[in-house]
Amino acid sequence: MVDLRKEYPRPQLVREDWLCLNGQWEFEIDNSESGEAREFFKREKLDGEITVPYCPESELSGVGNKDYMNCVWYKKDVEIPADWKGKRIMLHIGAIDYHARLWVNGKYVASHRGGYVPFDADVTDALEEGSNRITVCAYDHLREGLQPSGKQAHKFASSGCHYTRTTGIWQSVWLEPVSPAHLISFKAFPNISSVSAAFELEISAPALGCVAKIKASYDGRPMGEAESEINCNSVSLNVKLNEKHLWDIKQGELYDLDITIEKNGEVLDSVRAYFGLREVFLDKTGMVLNGRRVFGRWVLDQGFYPDGIYTAPSDEALKKDIEYSFALGFNGARLHEKVFEPRFLYWADKMGYPVWGEHANWGLDHSRPESILSFLPEWLEAVKRDFSHPCVIGWCPFNETWDVNGSRQYNGVIKTVYLATKAADGTRPVIDTSGNFHELSDIFDVHDYEQDVELFKSYYADIANGVINDQCERRKDWKGRQKYDGKTPVFVSEYGGIKWTGKENAAGWGYGKSVTTEEEFIARYKGLTDALLDNPEIMGFCYTQLYDVEQEVNGLMTYDRQFKFDPQIFYEINTKKAAIEQ
Numbered sequence: 001m002v003d004l005r006k007e008y009p010r011p012q013l014v015r016e017d018w019l020c021l022n023g024q025w026e027f028e029i030d031n032s033e034s035g036e037a038r039e040f041f042k043r044e045k046l047d048g049e050i051t052v053p054y055c056p057e058s059e060l061s062g063v064g065n066k067d068y069m070n071c072v073w074y075k076k077d078v079e080i081p082a083d084w085k086g087k088r089i090m091l092h093i094g095a096i097d098y099h100a101r102l103w104v105n106g107k108y109v110a111s112h113r114g115g116y117v118p119f120d121a122d123v124t125d126a127l128e129e130g131s132n133r134i135t136v137c138a139y140d141h142l143r144e145g146l147q148p149s150g151k152q153a154h155k156f157a158s159s160g161c162h163y164t165r166t167t168g169i170w171q172s173v174w175l176e177p178v179s180p181a182h183l184i185s186f187k188a189f190p191n192i193s194s195v196s197a198a199f200e201l202e203i204s205a206p207a208l209g210c211v212a213k214i215k216a217s218y219d220g221r222p223m224g225e226a227e228s229e230i231n232c233n234s235v236s237l238n239v240k241l242n243e244k245h246l247w248d249i250k251q252g253e254l255y256d257l258d259i260t261i262e263k264n265g266e267v268l269d270s271v272r273a274y275f276g277l278r279e280v281f282l283d284k285t286g287m288v289l290n291g292r293r294v295f296g297r298w299v300l301d302q303g304f305y306p307d308g309i310y311t312a313p314s315d316e317a318l319k320k321d322i323e324y325s326f327a328l329g330f331n332g333a334r335l336h337e338k339v340f341e342p343r344f345l346y347w348a349d350k351m352g353y354p355v356w357g358e359h360a361n362w363g364l365d366h367s368r369p370e371s372i373l374s375f376l377p378e379w380l381e382a383v384k385r386d387f388s389h390p391c392v393i394g395w396c397p398f399n400e401t402w403d404v405n406g407s408r409q410y411n412g413v414i415k416t417v418y419l420a421t422k423a424a425d426g427t428r429p430v431i432d433t434s435g436n437f438h439e440l441s442d443i444f445d446v447h448d449y450e451q452d453v454e455l456f457k458s459y460y461a462d463i464a465n466g467v468i469n470d471q472c473e474r475r476k477d478w479k480g481r482q483k484y485d486g487k488t489p490v491f492v493s494e495y496g497g498i499k500w501t502g503k504e505n506a507a508g509w510g511y512g513k514s515v516t517t518e519e520e521f522i523a524r525y526k527g528l529t530d531a532l533l534d535n536p537e538i539m540g541f542c543y544t545q546l547y548d549v550e551q552e553v554n555g556l557m558t559y560d561r562q563f564k565f566d567p568q569i570f571y572e573i574n575t576k577k578a579a580i581e582q
Contacts, residue, residue, distance in 0.1 A: 002051055002060050003314040009094050009172035011346040012388060013185065014272040017084070021076060021134075021173040025052050027063065030071040033139065040073050041103035041135040050074065052173055053094070055166040058309040068143075068156070072168040074136045078175070080127060087177035089127060091134065093119040094171025094341060098147050099139040105132055114378035115140075115147070115166070116339035116360055117385060123175075138168040142363050146374045150337035150360025151302060151549075160509050163302075163550045166310040171341050179268040181207035181261050188275035188388040189427065192290055195244045196224075197275060201235040203261065210263045212237065217256045218245055230261070246290050247276030247390045249331050252352035254390075276349060276390025282429050282442055286489045286539030286580055289354075289393070295533070295578035296540025298356070299330040299556075300494065303338045304549045306559050310338070319347045320561065325546055326353070327567045328556055329574030334434070334493065334542045337362055337399055339382045348391035357386055358396045358434070366401050372413050376420060383424045395421050398433040400447065415439040434493050436472055438482045443539070446470040447494035451512035453527030456495075463490055463537035489539040492532055497544040497554040498524055500564060508553035511544070518565060526573050536579035 004022045008014055027050035028040070040046070054061035056072060080089060091102070097115030101108070104126035112119035123134075142149040142165065153162040182204050189198040201212055212235045216223040226237040245253040257273040280289050287294055301321065305312055312318045318341075325333060332354035335344075339359060348355055359379050364371050379397050386392050397417045418432040418440045432440055435447035448471055450456040459469040466486040472478040484490070499510025500521050515521040532541045547557040556570060557563055 002054075002062075004051070005053055005172055005311070005315065007315045007343065009092070009174060010342055012273055012342065013183070015176055015178070015270070017177055019078075019081065019175040021078065021175060022052050024076075025050055026075040027056065028073045029056070029065065029069050030073055030137070031069065033071045035071060035073055035137055036101075039106075040137065041108070042106045043075070046073055046075050052169050053171050054308055054311050055097070055168055055170045057164050057166060058311065059307045060311070060313060066164060068165070069140060069167045071137060071139045074134075074138075074169060076134050077131045078134055079131055080175070081177075084177040087124075088122055088180055088182075089124045090176045090178055091121050091123045091173070092176060093136070093169060093173050095119075095339075096136070096138050096169045096171075097140055097166050098142070098149075101137050101139075103135040106135075113147075113374070114381065115149070117378055117381040118171075136169070140165075140167045145363070145365035145368065146371060147363065148360045148375060148378065149363030151304075151362060154363065158550045161549075161552055163304055163552075164309050170310045179206075179261070180204065181210050181263070182269040183212075183259055183261060183271050185384065186259065186273065186388065190275060190277045190279065190390075192244070192246060192277055192279050194240070195277070196238060196240045197255075197277065198236065198238045199226075201237065201259070203230055203233055203235055205233060207261050207268070208232070210261050210268065213260045213262060214239060215258045216241060217258075218243060218253075223255060241277070245277060247278040247349075248290060248352055249294065249354060250326065250352045252350045253277070254349060273388075274349070275388055278390050280393045280428065282489055284487065284489065285537075287393070287429075293580060294331075295581050296354075296491070296542070297329065297331045297574050298354075298493075298540060298542040299325055299328070299333050300336050300542055300545035301325070301333040302336050302545065302549050303340050303344070304559075312341075312344075315343055317561075318344045319351075321546065322347055322351050322353045324557060324561065324563075324567075326351075327571065328546075329567075329571035330543070330546075332356075332393070333546070334358065334396070336545075339386075342385070345386060345389045345391055349389055353391055354393040355391050356394045356396050356431075357382065357392050358399060361398045361401070366398070366413050369413065372416060375413070376417055379417065380420065380424055383421060387425060392428065394429045394431065394443075395425065396431040396434045397421055400435045401433045401437055431491075431493075436470070436478065436481055442488060443491050444468075444482070444484050444488045445491040445493040446472075448492060449495065449497050449511040449544075451498070451524065451528075453524065453531065456528055457531035460490070460492070460531070460535055460538065463535070490537055491539050491541075493542045494544050495532070495541060496525065496528055499554050501553050502564065507551075508548075509551050510554040522565065522569055525570065529573055530576070533576055533578045536582075539580065 026046035028046040056063040107126040110121035152165040184202040213227040215225040261269040429442040497511030499514040548555040
């Protein structure tokens with residue numbers, strides 16, 4: 001039985017009244033892209049069905065079409081609850097890849113570009129009494145070089161580290177009634193020294209003249225409150241907390257929030273939220289969390305699932321991936337080439353699991369200056385969406401921005417995105433590009449898949465003297481891509497990737513020479529990892545990767561989440577005290 005993902009999709013901004021639209025929708029593939037000209041938005045019926053929120057490439061969708069799909073259409077008839085009358089009705093799509101357009105009862109309502117962030121639309125003015133027809137189409141041109149597509153395969157079939165594509169809806173769809181005067185979003189700014197938190201509330205225009213109130217609690221006990229008259233679209237409040245409960249690794253301490261918009265004592269909007277009391281910053285050596293130096297034992301998580309592709313088959317599956325990571329001795333993850341869904345970040349918040357937020361930049365031709373128009377708006381939406389998740393301890397908009405036509409293209413796109421990210425969030429470190437190229441970055445990070453333990457160790461033995469023999473130094477064709485200046489922390493943000501299928505010379509893609517025995521795998525893993533843990537100039541590592549994905553077999557687990565080896569072996573290796581923790 002398919003799990004329809006009926007849990008509330010946006011755990012950090014919860015309203016009691018909502019209607020989940022996941023389940024069966026009518027569906028049609030429109031490869032000629034003539035659906036708008038043929039007025040599909042007026043049709044009584046499309047020619048197929050799909051199970052939302054799973055993409056049509058997935059088995060869980062009931063479609064399972066792995067071919068290119070230039071455009072797809074969805075239709076669902078919905079009854080609006082009678083007691084929602086007088087409210088504004090919002091349609092939310094957690095994510096739809098890539099360019100989406102929306103009609104209600106044949107009337108055009110809104111559009112959105114970006115396959116990894118929410119599409120929210122006020123559909124009130126298009127609604128009618130009784131049944132209402134919602135029609136959505138999504139155009140997906142991932143091979144044109146002007147839309148981020150992450151690890152989705154541009155070739156027809158999956159190969160190497162590129163996997164099955166995702167087209168159309170891949171996160172939950174729901175309706176929600178709101179007062180014209182309502183909370184749009186909020187940002188939390190915790191302060192552990194003063195045991196307080198500042199909040200920036202974004203408010204709808206009709207709320208002018210109302211009062212915004214915020215109450216914090218912990219385990220049901222009142223912790224503090226504040227209120228302010230609303231005189232503009234942004235309201236700042238500061239809450240002094242009665243008790244200090246720090247959010248930390250494996251310690252997901254969270255304060256609950258009740259946020260209301262009131263007028264003359266009447267509650268117009270009520271939202272449940274939460275935040276974590278924690279601070280993170282960098283110094284020359286590395287990362288400091290709540291005043292304590294930590295070594296990042298991160299693992300690469302690509303957010304793919306055998307049956308759901310981009311969409312987890314259940315909320316429990318999201319939680320389990322974090323549990324698996326902890327069982328292997330990791331203390332966080334790089335969320336790689338994908339903006340993960342809010343439910344994953346919720347579990348990371350609850351479980352004390354620090355993560356790096358990253359965009360799906362692969363597929364975007366960053367050498368074209370106009371690419372910033374496709375990339376930056378969506379990335380800033382992601383930063384805004386996830387700003388208040390305590391689990392997010394840093395941003396990395398780009399991963400491995402490779403040369404174009406054999407040469408590095410300096411067009412300012414990467415630097416501009418870095419500066420925009422710092423402007424949007426001054427509370428977290430930012431890596432401009434993870435791996436082998438930096439224009440402007442808070443951290444010097446490298447990707448290094450050298451499999452020889454002694455060579456690998458030697459490349460980073462002289463960091464204290466400003467020497468790093470990374471791939472850019474070792475390869476003549478990469479000379480000049482980046483140079484360590486001795487001023488920023490050093491992060492080996494991809495390493496290992498040891499290929500293992502359990503069989504000698506078995507099919508599958510991985511890095512370097514494959515091992516042939518379990519003993520050889522473990523010895524290589526320990527040698528590479530010890531080289532990083534024992535180096536007092538390295539702030540953390542990120543092992544590639546938590547689980548296999550399709551043909552890529554360098555995970556510590558199989559694609560269906562079975563441990564390849566006893567996880568306790570890796571737990572003991574990974575949790576050894578690092579040199580910077582001594």
